[in-house]
Amino acid sequence: MTAFLKLLQALPTTLLITIISISIGFVIATIVALLRIYKVSVLTQIASAYVTFIRGTPMLMHLFLIYFGLPPIIDAIAKKFQLGFTSTSIPLIVFVCFSFSLTAGGYMSEVIRAGILAINRGQIEAAYSLGMTTAQALRRIVFPQALAVSLPNLSNSFIGIMHGTTLAFTLSITEILGQANIVASTNWKFFEAFIAAALLFWGITIFVEKLTAVLEKRINKYNRGGVA
Amino acid sequence: MKKLTAIAMIPLFVFALAACGTKNSSTNVSTSSGSSPAKVITVIAGTSPTFKNVTFIDTNNKLTGFDIELVREIFKRLPGYQVEFSQAEFKSLLLNLETKKIDFVVNQMEKNPERAQKYLFNKEPYAFWKTRVVVAKDNNSINSIDDLKGKKVITTATSASATLLENYNKEHNNAINIVYQNGAANDQVSQIASGRVDAEIYPDFLLPDQDPQGLLKPVGPILSRSDILYVFRKDDPDEQVLADKIDQVIKEMRADGSLAKLSQDWLKLDMTKPQV
Numbered sequence: 001m002t003a004f005l006k007l008l009q010a011l012p013t014t015l016l017i018t019i020i021s022i023s024i025g026f027v028i029a030t031i032v033a034l035l036r037i038y039k040v041s042v043l044t045q046i047a048s049a050y051v052t053f054i055r056g057t058p059m060l061m062h063l064f065l066i067y068f069g070l071p072p073i074i075d076a077i078a079k080k081f082q083l084g085f086t087s088t089s090i091p092l093i094v095f096v097c098f099s100f101s102l103t104a105g106g107y108m109s110e111v112i113r114a115g116i117l118a119i120n121r122g123q124i125e126a127a128y129s130l131g132m133t134t135a136q137a138l139r140r141i142v143f144p145q146a147l148a149v150s151l152p153n154l155s156n157s158f159i160g161i162m163h164g165t166t167l168a169f170t171l172s173i174t175e176i177l178g179q180a181n182i183v184a185s186t187n188w189k190f191f192e193a194f195i196a197a198a199l200l201f202w203g204i205t206i207f208v209e210k211l212t213a214v215l216e217k218r219i220n221k222y223n224r225g226g227v228a
Numbered sequence: 229m230k231k232l233t234a235i236a237m238i239p240l241f242v243f244a245l246a247a248c249g250t251k252n253s254s255t256n257v258s259t260s261s262g263s264s265p266a267k268v269i270t271v272i273a274g275t276s277p278t279f280k281n282v283t284f285i286d287t288n289n290k291l292t293g294f295d296i297e298l299v300r301e302i303f304k305r306l307p308g309y310q311v312e313f314s315q316a317e318f319k320s321l322l323l324n325l326e327t328k329k330i331d332f333v334v335n336q337m338e339k340n341p342e343r344a345q346k347y348l349f350n351k352e353p354y355a356f357w358k359t360r361v362v363v364a365k366d367n368n369s370i371n372s373i374d375d376l377k378g379k380k381v382i383t384t385a386t387s388a389s390a391t392l393l394e395n396y397n398k399e400h401n402n403a404i405n406i407v408y409q410n411g412a413a414n415d416q417v418s419q420i421a422s423g424r425v426d427a428e429i430y431p432d433f434l435l436p437d438q439d440p441q442g443l444l445k446p447v448g449p450i451l452s453r454s455d456i457l458y459v460f461r462k463d464d465p466d467e468q469v470l471a472d473k474i475d476q477v478i479k480e481m482r483a484d485g486s487l488a489k490l491s492q493d494w495l496k497l498d499m500t501k502p503q504v
Binding site: 060064067068086087088092169170171172174178181182184185186 | 382385386387390391394407408409410412413415419422423424
C-alpha cells in the first residue's frame with residue numbers, strides 16, 4: 001500500500017509523456033495520412049518511408065536513436081549559429097517525448113488513414129458539388145466521421161504509448177515502473193511493487209477505455225441518421 | 229572503437245607474452261638446477277573467460293588476462309604443482325567446484341559472508357575492488373561523498389551503488405539527489421562528462437572498462453572495499469594446503485612488486501593495494 005502511494009508520485013510523469021507524445025503524434029499522423037492519401041509527390045515517399053521505418057523498428061530503438069543521435073546534431077547547429085546552448089541543457093524528458101511522438105505518429109497515421117479511407121469518396125464529391133474546397137470538405141465532412149471510425153484504434157494507440165513510457169526509465173526518467181524498481185530496491189519486495197504498478201496501469205487503462213466509450217457516443221450522436 | 233582498442237591491445241599482448249617467455253626460461257633453469265623429480269600434482273582452476281583483460285580469450289585464441297597470468301605465475305613459483313584451466317559459464321563455476329570438476333575458482337571472486345559460509349577462501353587478497361565517488365575529469369569541487377550534497381548522482385536501480393547512496397541519504401536527510409535509471413542505455417559516462425549529472429559511485433576496478441576514454445576520475449576516500457580471492461572447497465585438507473601455499477606466493481609477489489606490475493600491465497592500474 002505504501003508502495004502504491006509512492007508510485008502515485010510517478011503518475012504525473014507517465015501521463016505527461018503519454019499525453020504530449022499522443023498529441024504531437026496525432027498531428028504528425030494526420031499530416032502523414034493525408035500525404036499518403038493525396039499522393040503528394042516526393043512527400044508521399046518520405047511519409048511512407050517514415051511509417052515503414054517506425055513500424056519496422058522497436059520503440060526502444062527510436063528512443064536510443066534520438067537520444068544518442070540528436071545531441072551531436074543539436075550541438076553542431078548550436079555551435080554554427082552561436083545559439084549559446086548545448087544539448088546538455090535540454091531536459092531528457094524532451095528527448096523521450098520527441099521519440100515517442102515519432103513512434104506514436106507512425107502507428108497512428110495508419111489508423112487515421114484507414115479512418116479517412118472508410119469515408120465514401122462520394123461524400124467529398126457531394127461536398128465539391130456544393131462549392132466546398134478540398135480543405136472545407138475534409139474539415140467539415142470527412143474528419144468528423146473519420147475520427148469516429150478511428151477512435152477505438154486511437155485509444156488503443158494511447159494505451160500502447162502509455163505502457164511504452166516504461167522505457168523512459170532507460171533515460172533516467174522516473175515513470176511508474178521505474179519508481180516501482182526504486183521502491184523495490186529499498187525493501188526488496190519486487191513482486192508487491194510490480195503488482196502495485198500493474199494495478200495503477202490497469203486503472204488508467206480502464207479510465208481511458210471509459211473515456212473513449214463516452215467520446216464515441218458523443219461523436220456518433222453527431223452522425224446519427226447521416227450517411228456514414 | 230572496438231577495432232581501436234584491439235589495436236591498442238596488440239603491444240600489450242606482445243609485452244605480456246614476452247614477459248611470460250622470459251619467466252618461463254628462468255623457472256626452467258631453477259627446476260633443472262634444483263630439487264627432486266618429485267611427483268607433480270595437477271590442479272585444475274575454473275574460470276569463465278568473459279571478463280576483458282582479466283580472464284578472456286585473446287585474438288590468438290589464448291586464454292589470458294590478469295587473473296590467468298597471475299595464476300600461471302603463482303604455479304611457476306609453486307614446486308610440486310602444475311595448473312590447468314577449465315572454462316565454464318560463470319554460474320556453474322561454484323557448482324563445478326563442489327562436484328570436484330575443478331579445484332579452485334579464478335574469476336575476480338569477491339568474498340562475502342554468504343559465500344564464506346559455503347566455501348573456503350584463501351587469506352591473502354590478490355586484488356581489491358574499491359568503490360569510490362567518480363566525477364568528470366575536470367571537476368575539482370567534489371572530493372568526497374559529503375561534497376555530493378544537493379548534487380545529482382546517477383545510479384542503476386537495485387545496484388550496490390544505489391543501496392550505498394540510499395543508506396547515505398537515510399542518515400543525511402536525503403542530501404543527495406539520486407538519479408535512477410535501468411542501465412540499459414549505458415550512458416552514465418556521457419551523462420557525467422556532459423554535466424547532466426555530477427557523479428556516480430563505482431568500483432575503480434571496473435572504471436577503465438566503463439570509461440575507456442578516461443573522461444572520468446575516481447575521487448575521495450574508499451566507500452566500500454571488497455577482497456578478491458580464490459575460492460576452494462571447504463573441509464578438504466588438500467584444498468587447505470593449496471590455499472595456504474598460494475597465500476605464501478601472493479605475499480612473496482606482493483613484496484617483490486611483481487603482483488603490482490602484473491596488474492599494471494593488464495589493467496593499467498594497480499588494483500592490488502588495499503588503499504588508494
